[in-house]
Amino acid sequence: MDKTIFVVDDNATNLLVTKNALQGDYTVVTVSSGKKALVLLDKIRPDLILLDIDMPEMDGFEVMLNLKTSENYADIPVIFLTGLRDEGIEERGRQMGAVDFITKPFSPPILLERVLFNLPD
16 A cells, blocks of 8 residues: 655645655655645645654644554654755654654655655554
8 A cells, every 4th residue: 555645845846846855656646834734634644754844833843742642643653844954853753752853955766765754564
């Protein structure tokens, strides 16, 4: 069965580049905000979430907090996919439960490898 990946980012170009890197291998659902992603979870359950940190309204850390404190969604693996390059940010993300941290711009083969490694069986 196809694995479904949510890509959550407020930047349309980032959504397109990430979708293009993954769409041959996975069902990719692009979401333009953290709030929309949380609403969409009631309709579609992804196998993995690629989550930007720096977004308006609700940043990636707030989305992560919502996911990890929910009985229904706490087990969905999250990879932060962000342009922020800061060890403190990566450490905070990992403490919150992120399984990986990929900085943008990313290499599509490396993104695919990390997604494959972190997808549940």
